[in-house]
Amino acid sequence: MMTMKMNDEITRQQQELASLIDRHTPSAGTYDTPISSLKLFRYDGESQPIYSVYDPALCIVAQGSKLVMLGEEYYHYNPASYLVASVNLPITGQIIQAAPQHPYLSLQLNFSTDQIVDIIKASHSEWGHKDGSERGLLVSQTSPSLLDAVLRLVRLLDTQRDIPVLAPLIIREILYRILQDEQGGASIRKFAVAGSHAQRIAKVISLINRDFAKPLRIDDLAAAANMSPSSLHFHFKEVTAMSPLQYQKQVRLQEARRLLLQDMPEAANAGFQVGYESPSQFSREYGRMFGLPPLSDIKRLRESLA
Known part of the structure; x- marks a missing residue:
């Protein structure tokens, strides 16, 4: 009986959250809100792969479902679950359930490690430290208490004077x-x-993101992490599901795509800006990641956005 009541409550909360997001996203797109760390999303149909670099964030789907790829791993989440990224991660996302009459509706709440540390210090809970994967991305089951707090946050968009407090x-x-x-x-x-x-x-991820256009020096990264190069490789892959070089490559190519989409006319210039010395290598790796050479991909992307 208790499980049934809990499921009914979660369903009610999901429906209210979907209604709120629907009201604040009048058309398809990404919406910043008066709450600086909160974004809302709406898609009226299934999407092609969407490439981005996740900041540390909580992602909740109110309606529809999404598939996220990290390295070669797949994560599926929907209204019954939430996704958390604990560090900056280059991911590929795809909306796999959405329609004009039943759009994909979701939110993203960014947070910082300092916020987490502050809560841990203030709490008297004996959480301890569990063994297991150090992966920086995970999907977990949602709960009524989490959805209740999320609902109260999104409701503040209707009473913006209350937001600062x-x-x-x-x-x-x-x-x-x-x-x-x-x-x-x-x-x-x-x-x-x-x-x-x-x-x-x-810390290493932060260094790579800061200097992604510079050559990757594993020894320097290992020294910054106070690890041996072999230990760095092992734990980096544990967190990100890819090697440091693969991580840097994804960040570089996603930044190059952003530059090209902002009307940078020459693909080679975008490649140089993100750290490629060889235009042919840039074009080859770009095509391997996005499915087409740079200018053909940008043309396709602009047509799909239009």
């Missing part, structure tokens, strides 16, 4: 609810523990 409190509660989750919380906490393997890899 109430939004930080509700966001703190949302992150606390995730930390309480046995699966999601265990993953996030690893990246907040000073000196942990996950925390040191997060």
